[in-house]
Structure formats: structure tokens, C-alpha cells
Amino acid sequence: MEYRPLGSTGYTVSTISFGAWAIGGSWGSVDDDESIKALHTAIDNGVNFIDTADVYGDGRSEKLIAQVLKERSEDIIVATKAGRRLDEQTPQGYNRDNITKFIERSLKNLDTEALDIVQLHCPPTEVYYMPEVFGILDDLKQQGKIKHYGVSVEKAEEAIKAIAYPGVETVQIIFNMFRLRPSELFFELAKKRNVGILARVPLASGMLTGKMNKNTQFEQDDHRNYNRNGEAFDVGETFSGVDYDTGLHAVSEIEKLKPENATMAQFALRWILMFDAVTCAIPGAKNPKQAIDNAAAADLPPLPESTMTRIQEIYDEMIREEVHHRW
Structure with missing residues (x-):
């Protein structure tokens, strides 16, 4: 496992972390026993950073993490998120009363006195x-309820605006082979300000694993079935906003570049780590095998420049027009 400093937080985290959305829900059937095994396996393989949210399974994900950490002696950093519990996503909902309630609920779910990182x-x-919203987070930090805070964003422009607030130490943003815009607009600025970057949706909702085809079926409660056109939340969260057939075509080209000793998922994760502004990628895992496979991506050798150039060309030819201007 490789480790990198997480911005100005003082944390040093594994470049492959554990994304805990899938063990909460919205990804089809999930088994808590398997989820617990997956978390243990990830830690066994050097992962020391877990990313979750209060809405993943309505607290289910946070509670499972708390259960696992009670059984471990390692120093594991947990980042959670707050804000999506609002009945309606309005700016006015991000007030002191609501944010404080969200934080206190996560403290209870994670069974801790202070949250390592909270992200809007x-x-x-x-x-x-x-600015008053970030002032509330500053106050919660001063009260000792949170140690550090950051944001999870949809758009590169939001990331740029967020790090104008000095208290924002981390930015979680969609970055993968289908989403190159952050590397063009945001990464250098983040490096200058010593902000940690967490690459979310690193496998484009599983599209970049190479395991999907035109006949792949998804369960009713899987967002890859019900959010194809943004019916439930931002369409960019599902397959990174790329049309399904377009994504399959692009993956068929990307597969030609895959190193012999890697899976497609590992290749996609290693590609992300080629960008030194990125602290870590946060793929999900629902079982121990996925956790092992993800962690192994950090041990792959650097990719050749020719591979990086060809992926950029595939993006420019097939993906850019569809997504680049949107996020």
C-alpha cells in the first residue's frame, strides 16, 4: 500500500481507501456480514481511510464502520458527510440547527467523541x-465535535470556490477516466493551497471494471437502474454522467491498454494515482474479494506515458463532448 499526506489535516492516508456507500445501500442487495468482512479485509491490506455518509443506508454504513473499528487496534481515519438528510435541498437548509443535528447523529452512529473529517x-x-455555513463548521470544530472539514462537490467550479474558505482542508470530487476536467481546472490550485483531493466514483459506477455489457441487469434498488437520467439525484453520480452504450464503447478501447498483471478496476485506480494532486481514490467494496482487488491497485507500477496519452485521446474522442462542460 502507498500512503500520501491528506492536505493540511496532518493525516497520512492510504492511496486506496474504502468507499462505504455500497455497504449502506443504493447498489442492490447487500449483506451486513459480508460488508463487515470487506471492511476488515481492507484494513488487513493497508487501508486506513474510510469514506461514508449519514445517508448511506440511513446510518447503516456509519454503524457498520463503528462496529468494525471497535474490533481493530489500527488508527483508522473516517470521513463522513452531512447535508443530504434535508427533505429538500435548499441553501437555507444548511443552517446551524440542521448541520449540528446531522453532526451529532453521525457522532452517535460512529460511536465517537469527535468526527475525523466532515464533508458537506x-x-x-x-x-x-x-460564508456563514463554513463559519458553523468552524464553530463545531472549536467545540471539538469535528477535527477537520471539507466538501464533496459535483462541479470543479464548486471545488474552486470552496477552497477559498481557509477551513476547507479536503475536497472530494468525481475523477476517473471519464472525468478529466478536475485535473485541468482544479488540481494545481488545490496543490498550491495544500488541499487534499479524494477521488470519488473512481470506477464510474463499475463501468470501468470492464464487467458490464449491453445485457447487464441491475436490481430495482440500484441507482444504476433508477438514476440513469438523474431521476433521484445528479445524473453525474451514475456512470459519471456518461451514456451507458458510449461508456461500454470507451471501455472496450481502454481495455486494450490494460497492463497484463492488472484487472481493469486496478488499472483504472492506478491511472488516478498517476496524478500527484490526488491523495486517494475511494472505490467501494461489498465483499472481501473486491476489497483485496482494490487495495492491490496501489502496488502496480506507474503507467507509461503512452498509456496516459492514449486515455486522454479516448476521452477527447468519445467522452469529452458529453460530460466536460457539465461538471
């Missing part, structure tokens, strides 16, 4: 223009 969970764009 993809709030409306207007929230980034409300």
Missing part, C-alpha cells in the same frame, strides 16, 4: 457562496 455532501451551488 454535494450541497446546492449557492451554499459555496454562504
Whole structure:
């Protein structure tokens, strides 16, 4: 496992971490025993950073993490998110009363006295223009309820605006072979300000694993079935906003570049780690095998420049027009 400093937090985290959305829900059937085994396996393989949210399974994900950490002696950093529990996503909902309630609920779910990192969970764009919201987070930090805070964003522009607030130490943003815009607009600025970057949706909702085809079926409660057109939340969260057939075509080209000793998922994760501004990628895992496979990506050798250039060309030819201007 490789480790990198997480911005100005003082944490040093594994470059492959554990994304805990899938063990909460919205990804089809999930088994708590398997989820617990997956978490243990990830830690056994050097993962020391777990990313979750209060809405993943309505607290289910946070509680499972707390259960596992009670059984471990390692120093594991947990980042959670707040804001999506609002009945309606309005800027006014991000007020002191609501944010405090969300934080206190996560403290209880994670069974801890202080949250390692709290991230605003993809709030409306207007929230980034409300200094009082970040003042509330500063106050919660001063009260000892949170140690550090950051944001999870949809758009590169939101990330740029967020890090104008000095208290924002981490930014979680969709970055993968289908989403190159953050590397063009945001990464250098984040490096200058010593902000940690957490690459979310690193496998484009599983599309970049190479395991999907035109006949792949998804369960009713899987967002890859019910959010194809943004019916439930931002369409960019599902397959990174790329049309399903277009994504399959692009993956068929990317597969030609895969190193012999790697799976497609490991290749996609290693590609992300080629960008030194990125602290870690946060793939999900629902079982021990997935956790092992993900962790092994950190041990792959650097990719050749020719591979990086060809992936950029595939993006420019097949993906850019569809997504680049949107996020």
C-alpha cells in the first residue's frame, strides 16, 4: 500500500481507501456480514481511510464502520458527510440547527467523541457562496465535535470556490477516466493551497471494471437502474454522467491498454494515482474479494506515458463532448 499526506489535516492516508456507500445501500442487495468482512479485509491490506455518509443506508454504513473499528487496534481515519438528510435541498437548509443535528447523529452512529473529517455532501451551488455555513463548521470544530472539514462537490467550479474558505482542508470530487476536467481546472490550485483531493466514483459506477455489457441487469434498488437520467439525484453520480452504450464503447478501447498483471478496476485506480494532486481514490467494496482487488491497485507500477496519452485521446474522442462542460 502507498500512503500520501491528506492536505493540511496532518493525516497520512492510504492511496486506496474504502468507499462505504455500497455497504449502506443504493447498489442492490447487500449483506451486513459480508460488508463487515470487506471492511476488515481492507484494513488487513493497508487501508486506513474510510469514506461514508449519514445517508448511506440511513446510518447503516456509519454503524457498520463503528462496529468494525471497535474490533481493530489500527488508527483508522473516517470521513463522513452531512447535508443530504434535508427533505429538500435548499441553501437555507444548511443552517446551524440542521448541520449540528446531522453532526451529532453521525457522532452517535460512529460511536465517537469527535468526527475525523466532515464533508458537506454535494450541497446546492449557492451554499459555496454562504460564508456563514463554513463559519458553523468552524464553530463545531472549536467545540471539538469535528477535527477537520471539507466538501464533496459535483462541479470543479464548486471545488474552486470552496477552497477559498481557509477551513476547507479536503475536497472530494468525481475523477476517473471519464472525468478529466478536475485535473485541468482544479488540481494545481488545490496543490498550491495544500488541499487534499479524494477521488470519488473512481470506477464510474463499475463501468470501468470492464464487467458490464449491453445485457447487464441491475436490481430495482440500484441507482444504476433508477438514476440513469438523474431521476433521484445528479445524473453525474451514475456512470459519471456518461451514456451507458458510449461508456461500454470507451471501455472496450481502454481495455486494450490494460497492463497484463492488472484487472481493469486496478488499472483504472492506478491511472488516478498517476496524478500527484490526488491523495486517494475511494472505490467501494461489498465483499472481501473486491476489497483485496482494490487495495492491490496501489502496488502496480506507474503507467507509461503512452498509456496516459492514449486515455486522454479516448476521452477527447468519445467522452469529452458529453460530460466536460457539465461538471
